[in-house]
Amino acid sequence: MTHPPYDGPEYSESESPGPDWPPAPPREPREPREPREPDPLAVAVGNASLLGAGYLIMGRRGLFWGAAVVTVPLVWLVAAKAETWCELVLLLWWAVVVAHGWRLARRHPAAGPRRGQRVLALALALPVLVTAGWLRFDAHGIEDAVEEAREDGDCVAVVAAQERVGFGHRLAAAPVAARGDTVVEACERLDAAAGYLSGGLTGDLDMLKTGFGRLGTVLGEPGNERTVEATLKHFLGQLPTEDGCRTVRIADWLRDRESGPEDLSDPSSATAARIAPEALMECGDTLMTDEEWANARDRYRRLLDEHPADERAEAAREGVRKAGLAIELDNVQDLVTAADDMNTGYCRKPAKYSQAPAYRKGTNRALFVGDSEYTDKLPDGWHATDAAEAALVVCVDSAGMGNTVETCQYRDHDERIRSITFHQVEVRVKAYALRTGKLVTDRKLQISGSSCPYFISYYGSPPSRRSVTPTDADVRDAFGPVVKR
Incomplete structure (x- = not known):
């Protein structure tokens, strides 16, 4: 089979046609895009949104991004500082952007009314402006609620009202929101002061001092009188x-x-x-x-x-x-x-007990102090078991030898005759009327007893003097005049 003759261009084997063959015709260069024909009012309204929409309507993207570089930091500054001057700076920037967009659009040779641009600008700017206005209005309403609660001294209501503040309020009305934060912060400090005051109710005066110091600090700031008063009233009410x-x-x-x-x-x-x-x-x-x-x-x-x-x-x-x-x-x-002897305790420094029984006629119960060798032999009815029951406190000295009773002869171990003289037991006593603490008796008692026993015992040399051996009755007879009046 044979091919018909080829009338096209000749090419070598190395120049065989590829997928792009034959080559595409060259493209004609694009003509530069004409700037959009702007509506100055639409541009101004679009820029009033602070979104740079007016610049986009004009097709000026460079100005759009340049405006954003300034707008975003200013909005952040307003939210962070929450001061009026920051809002004024943002407002001034807003006016500059609006005026600049208006003037720039007016200078365009084809400037004029454009219905579509105006609708778009309003669609972008109106929600922003309405939302900002509503947020500011609502922020002031919250502020009024916070102030009303503070005037009532109700920190719980203050916190509840301020919790309604959201991120949008802090962008659109930062100083207003910040004022509410200040009131809440004062309430938090009052809550801390109340904690210290409650600690003071346990008797910790340092905590009480700290609590009052913090109350005074909050009271020194204007507008906190009622909340401080309520906190103090709650503490005092406890x-x-x-x-x-x-x-x-x-x-x-x-x-x-x-x-x-x-x-x-x-x-x-x-x-x-x-x-x-x-x-x-x-x-x-x-x-x-x-x-x-x-x-x-x-x-x-x-x-x-x-x-x-x-x-x-x-x-x-x-x-x-x-x-x-x-x-x-x-x-x-x-x-x-x-009181161990006549020179110690009550015997040295007598005192009164005004509720003690009176020292009166008859037998007076007594507390016997000092040497108890013979007082232990007195009747139980003479002894008081407690100072509250005693009419007397009787101080008793150590026993000695009193009056001579008789002398008797004894034969000692060497079969020598010894004479031993027997004496009454002598005891010095001081008695005090407990009701007055005054001395009522100061005497030396002579206690009688048996003498000249058949046998006597001794160690070493036989004694020349000895005391009689009193019976309980002898002791009672001797002490009787002390406790009886």
Whole structure:
């Protein structure tokens, strides 16, 4: 089979046609794009959105990005600083961008009304402006709610109102939102102060001082008077505490604390005066139960001195009396316990117990102190078991030899005759009327007894003198004039 002759261009084997063969005709160069014919009003409205929409309408993308480079930092500055001057700078930039877009569009030779551009500009700018306006309006409404709650002294409502502030409010009305944040921050500091005040209710006066210091700091800032007042009122409303002595310490601190703002000092002093009488009485009673007699008497006396017209005054006077008696009794018991001889304890420093039984005619029960060799032989009815039951305190010295009774002859171990003289037992006693602490008896008792026994025992040389051997009856007879009047 043969091919017809080829009339096309000749080419060699190395120049065989490829996939792009034959070559495409060359493209004609594009003509430069004409700038869009702008509507100055549309451009100005588009730029009023702060989105640079006006520049895009004009087809000026470079200006669009350049405006964004300024707008974004300014918006961030307004949100971060939340100060009025930042908003003024942003507003000035907004006016510049709007005016610049208007002027730039007016200079275009084909400038004129364009309905489509205006619709687009409004579609972009109107939502932004309406949203910004609504957010500012709502931010002011929230601010009013925060202020109203602060005027009511209600920090809980303050926080609840400020929680409605969102990111949009902080962009469109940053200073307004920041003012609410300041109020919330003050409430948080008041909450911390309330925590310290609550700690002060345990009797920790350092925490109480810190709490009042923080209240004073917040009160020094304008507009916080009501919230501070509410915090202080809540604290004072928890007084008195369940512990009277703790309440006394708190009341004393409130009364005597360093001077501060009148808004804090006046209600604190009034509360201290209100709770002090009852607290002093309760504290005195508690200390009496704990046998802290002196401290109890001090609380009762303070009640009488500081609040003489209080309804508890009569009970306080009785408390003073009972505490005084308890102090006297404690003192007497300590002195009696310390009396080992005529020169120690009660015998050296006698004291009174005003509630003791009177030293009267008949047998008076006594506390016998000192040497007990013979007093142990006295009848139980003469002994008082406690200082509260005794009419007398009898100090007894060591026994010695008294009056001569008789002399007897004895034969010693060497069969020599010895004479031994027997003497009554002599005991010096001092008796004090416990009710007055006064000396009522100071004498040397002569105790009789048996003498000249058939046998005597001794060590070493036989004695020349010996005491008689008294019976219980002899001892009773000797001490009888001391306890009987």
